[in-house]
Amino acid sequence: MSDAHLIQGRLVRRIFTVTGLLSLVLALAVVIGLATGPSGIDLGPVWDLLTGNAQADGLQIAIIERIRLPRVLMALFCGAVLSLGGLVFQALLGNPLAEPYILGISGGAATGAIIGILAGLARVPGVSLTAFAGSMATLFLVLYLARGDSRAGRDAMLLSGVMVNAFCSAVIMFLISISDENKLHDIMFWLMGDLSSADMPQVGMVAILVLPCFAIIFLLSHKMNLMLMGREMARSMGVSIRQTTLILLIATSFMVSAMVCQSGLMGFVGLVVPHILRQIFGSDHRVLVPATIVGGGAFMVICDLLARWVPREGEIPVGVITAIVGAPLFILLLKRRA
Amino acid sequence: MWKIETKNPHTSGEVRGSVFSHIKQGMLKKSITKESQPLPRALIQLHPGRSSDSRINPPGAPSRLPCGSQWLGGRDSPRLQRRVRSRISRDSLFSSPLTVVQGRKAPEFLIYYSIEISYVKDNFPLRENPAIRLEPLGFRDIHDKSQDPAQWTTNENSMKNRALYFVFILIAARFYCGISISYGETQSFTDTTGCTVELPDRPLRVVSLAPSITEIVFSLGKGALLAGVTRYSDYPEEAKKLPRVGSYIRPELETIVNLKPDLCLAVKDGNPKKTIQRLKAFGIPVYTVSPEGIDTILRSIKEIGGLLNAKDEAQNITEKMSTQLAFIDRAVAQAPHKPLIFFQIGISPIVSVGKNTFLNEMIQRAGGENAVTSPRPYPRFSKEQVLALAPEIIIITSMARNDIFEVVKKEWESWPSLPAVKTKRIHVVDSDILDRPTPRVVDGLAMLTALIHPTLFKETPK
Numbered sequence: 001m002s003d004a005h006l007i008q009g010r011l012v013r014r015i016f017t018v019t020g021l022l023s024l025v026l027a028l029a030v031v032i033g034l035a036t037g038p039s040g041i042d043l044g045p046v047w048d049l050l051t052g053n054a055q056a057d058g059l060q061i062a063i064i065e066r067i068r069l070p071r072v073l074m075a076l077f078c079g080a081v082l083s084l085g086g087l088v089f090q091a092l093l094g095n096p097l098a099e100p101y102i103l104g105i106s107g108g109a110a111t112g113a114i115i116g117i118l119a120g121l122a123r124v125p126g127v128s129l130t131a132f133a134g135s136m137a138t139l140f141l142v143l144y145l146a147r148g149d150s151r152a153g154r155d156a157m158l159l160s161g162v163m164v165n166a167f168c169s170a171v172i173m174f175l176i177s178i179s180d181e182n183k184l185h186d187i188m189f190w191l192m193g194d195l196s197s198a199d200m201p202q203v204g205m206v207a208i209l210v211l212p213c214f215a216i217i218f219l220l221s222h223k224m225n226l227m228l229m230g231r232e233m234a235r236s237m238g239v240s241i242r243q244t245t246l247i248l249l250i251a252t253s254f255m256v257s258a259m260v261c262q263s264g265l266m267g268f269v270g271l272v273v274p275h276i277l278r279q280i281f282g283s284d285h286r287v288l289v290p291a292t293i294v295g296g297g298a299f300m301v302i303c304d305l306l307a308r309w310v311p312r313e314g315e316i317p318v319g320v321i322t323a324i325v326g327a328p329l330f331i332l333l334l335k336r337r338a
Numbered sequence: 339m340w341k342i343e344t345k346n347p348h349t350s351g352e353v354r355g356s357v358f359s360h361i362k363q364g365m366l367k368k369s370i371t372k373e374s375q376p377l378p379r380a381l382i383q384l385h386p387g388r389s390s391d392s393r394i395n396p397p398g399a400p401s402r403l404p405c406g407s408q409w410l411g412g413r414d415s416p417r418l419q420r421r422v423r424s425r426i427s428r429d430s431l432f433s434s435p436l437t438v439v440q441g442r443k444a445p446e447f448l449i450y451y452s453i454e455i456s457y458v459k460d461n462f463p464l465r466e467n468p469a470i471r472l473e474p475l476g477f478r479d480i481h482d483k484s485q486d487p488a489q490w491t492t493n494e495n496s497m498k499n500r501a502l503y504f505v506f507i508l509i510a511a512r513f514y515c516g517i518s519i520s521y522g523e524t525q526s527f528t529d530t531t532g533c534t535v536e537l538p539d540r541p542l543r544v545v546s547l548a549p550s551i552t553e554i555v556f557s558l559g560k561g562a563l564l565a566g567v568t569r570y571s572d573y574p575e576e577a578k579k580l581p582r583v584g585s586y587i588r589p590e591l592e593t594i595v596n597l598k599p600d601l602c603l604a605v606k607d608g609n610p611k612k613t614i615q616r617l618k619a620f621g622i623p624v625y626t627v628s629p630e631g632i633d634t635i636l637r638s639i640k641e642i643g644g645l646l647n648a649k650d651e652a653q654n655i656t657e658k659m660s661t662q663l664a665f666i667d668r669a670v671a672q673a674p675h676k677p678l679i680f681f682q683i684g685i686s687p688i689v690s691v692g693k694n695t696f697l698n699e700m701i702q703r704a705g706g707e708n709a710v711t712s713p714r715p716y717p718r719f720s721k722e723q724v725l726a727l728a729p730e731i732i733i734i735t736s737m738a739r740n741d742i743f744e745v746v747k748k749e750w751e752s753w754p755s756l757p758a759v760k761t762k763r764i765h766v767v768d769s770d771i772l773d774r775p776t777p778r779v780v781d782g783l784a785m786l787t788a789l790i791h792p793t794l795f796k797e798t799p800k
Contacts (some may be wrong), residue, residue: 038593067592
């Protein structure tokens with residue numbers, strides 16, 4: 001009994017240390033993110049805001065509070081959701097390549113969202129709902145396809161995911177080719193991932209939708225550990241595989257589609273962040289789930305600030321940065337592992 | 339005279355008389371004679387005038403307090419003046435945080451002012467001769483711990499001369515540095531989207547959210563008012579030097595807010611509605627025009643002229659345009675035949691213009707008939723479809739000066755069955771004067787008419 005207590009205590013401590021450590025990184029990223037504007041990085045106004053300096057420049061403070069803060073928060077949620085999505089899928093499918101983007105969940109949500117945009121629906125709830133419908137449709141399609149071919153096992157899911165994703169891309173391209181010029185620009189930016197239009201109500205809505213999913217996934221993190229040890233093992237430990245899988249899949253696709261319809265498509269985040277964290281902190285999901293949420297948030301905030309800071313005029317879509325930063329990092333990781 | 343009735347230190351409250359009236363009464367002279375005696379250290383805090391409040395402190399901004407504070411104190415007045423001269427600028431006056439000059443002792447007095455600057459007469463060179471109106475809000479002895487503003491100023495006689503001296507410095511500094519901010523009455527306008535916009539009667543920092551608006555503002559002779567323009571604002575030449583605020587499809591909110599405009603000019607189609615809403619949420623007045631056709635261009639020019647105090651210029655320009663338009667209309671009316679025109683604005687894929695577009699209106703007004711009857715604004719075409727339309731004239735608009743358009747022209751010329759090829763009527767034209775809704779559009783129309791009806795203008799030289 002005391003042993004169990006000791007282990008439990010150690011685990012809790014470990015969760016807190018890891019999350020705390022990453023939170024520091026995240027806090028630093030957020031502060032720099034808030035300080036980054038079109039004219040460079042200026043920490044002064046952020047400092048004024050944090051210290052509540054009443055004499056501070058009202059305009060700068062307003063810019064930080066009402067333009068940069070929603071954007072940084074949106075990036076934070078976006079990174080957290082996509083990374084956590086990747087982590088869950090990798091655990092469920094036991095495949096290191098699994099990720100919402102690769103599995104077609106993002107693609108499905110994107111297709112749904114673009115149909116919503118073309119139909120002239122409002123972002124909330126119209127486009128969000130079509131995006132969710134799209135992601136659920138692809139999810140069940142992938143699950144159905146994977147079930148049919150039992151020989152290929154878990155790889156079948158990934159393979160069918162890739163195919164569904166390819167199909168979705170084709171549908172998206174088709175929709176783009178028939179759409180009006182003025183909607184086209186919107187859609188293109190959205191496809192590349194774009195956080196620039198975020199405002200506080202949007203962030204609030206994303207938070208309401210996404211935070212319960214975080215909680216559900218965290219509560220199921222031990223079951224994910226057990227499932228990774230093998231289905232038989234998990235079943236003998238009293239895990240209802242079907243039920244757990246279904247809950248995790250729905251929670252994950254729900255938060256991914258809620259996110260994607262606000263931020264657009266961003267690849268590689270769900271691949272890069274969980275893998276890096278797994279290499280550093282081991283593969284206990286009870287530690288990894290909070291670590292991924294915080295670490296993924298930090299990664300995206302940094303990518304977003306690069307997107308704003310790097311070009312001299314205008315900005316690069318964040319999705320481009322995540323892919324440019326993420327892909328080489330990932331390859332490097334694979335190389336080292338081999 | 340100096341009784342302070344304000345209860346709130348951040349608004350000016352009821353203060354009778356302006357500094358100018360005091361100056362007129364000879365009080366300034368008196369205060370200058372006292373220059374020899376040591377000045378108290380004081381800090382002047384300037385508060386924006388009532389009418390401009392929302393522009394400097396956006397609603398909801400956390401700090402509604404001092405918008406400009408200037409250290410004016412010291413016991414060495416020549417140096418003091420130099421400091422003031424170098425430090426007060428348009429920006430520091432209205433947005434700098436409290437300036438604490440290092441190595442100085444804490445101020446003995448705080449002097450609160452409400453500031454209103456307005457222009458006395460028209461046609462002054464920008465940044466010159468605005469009348470400044472400073473209304474003292476109160477003085478506070480720094481050692482006096484009482485926070486109640488009503489208690490601030492009691493001893494009139496000892497304070498007012500000193501205060502006036504500071505005001506004099508401030509005014510002098512203003513003339514040295516050329517602060518140009520117009521405050522005064524706001525005016526209400528209703529724009530083409532039906533939104534009511536409260537505007538300063540003399541906007542001085544205008545951000546244009548489309549290349550066409552930039553052009554209109556310059557044509558009205560008000561280019562100096564522009565604080566920022568969108569990318570591709572390349573006409574006239576001066577526009578290229580202005581700060582960029584993103585493209586007109588994706589204006590950068592933060593860059594615009596940072597420019598502290600007192601007016602944003604937007605276009606209805608093109609500028610994203612969300613950005614406009616968020617600009618308004620920052621307290622920045624946004625006036626939206628919708629120059630969609632030739633008549634609405636005329637209206638937009640008049641509207642912008644009205645906003646920027648260039649009514650006469652706008653009247654001149656629109657009258658000139660109307661005369662030219664009438665001339666073209668008369669000429670076109672005599673044309674016996676309306677040739678079928680294929681207007682190519684995209685190369686691969688081939689994109690043309692459908693009905694309900696600006697270019698369609700231009701074609702018709704120039705006495706042509708658009709070969710494309712699609713209801714979609716910018717339909718795509720294959721070569722085959724174009725051949726089937728059998729246009730009598732092909733007009734290709736070029737955005738850049740390169741040879742690709744000549745190549746496209748050559749390609750069309752390899753189809754001798756096209757009527758346009760038979761009669762050698764394939765033209766490459768500059769797109770800027772055709773598809774930008776600006777005063778130059780009349781030149782574009784004249785050019786287009788000359789291309790479509792080359793014979794019409796022969797007898798009436800322009």
